Amino acid sequence: MIKKRCQICGKEFVPDKYHPYQKVCSNPSCQHQRQLLNQKRWREKNPDYFKYKEKKTAWERQRAQYLKMWREAHKEYFKEYRKKKSFKEKQKLGASS
Incomplete structure (x- = not known):
């Protein structure tokens, strides 16, 4: 060896x-x-990797208020989305048993 x-x-x-x-x-x-x-x-x-990542998080922080307002204005969208998602999950569970 x-x-x-x-x-x-x-x-x-x-x-x-x-x-x-x-x-x-x-x-x-x-x-x-x-x-x-x-x-x-x-x-x-890869020294630039974290620079771009920091820029992205800074952008997200700046847009946080906008996203919060958008979510408030579109509550129905999320209710529908969650309803469809739970329905699909129930179908998967029913099909796998």
């Missing part, structure tokens, strides 16, 4: 037979460290 050295703790380990390119041992603390490093690398490669 081929042994490899863990990139986190430095101990030797035998890689999983289904993942021969495994670079980190199965020790939970090493796996946690690997996940943190992967997240850090991903954030470095």
Whole structure:
């Protein structure tokens, strides 16, 4: 069996037979460290991702009052929607039994 050295703790380990390119041992603390490093690398490669997400949430905050007013004005729409949804769920339950 081929042994490899863990990139986190430095101990030797035998890689999983289904993942021969495994670079980190199965020790939970090493796996946690690997996940943190992967997240850090991903954030470095995708710096704009969170900027767009922040813009979207800012837009949603600005539109909150508009959405609230729209929901108030269209209460009947939601009543119909919920009625149809519950009817479909009852049909599914009846068909599956």
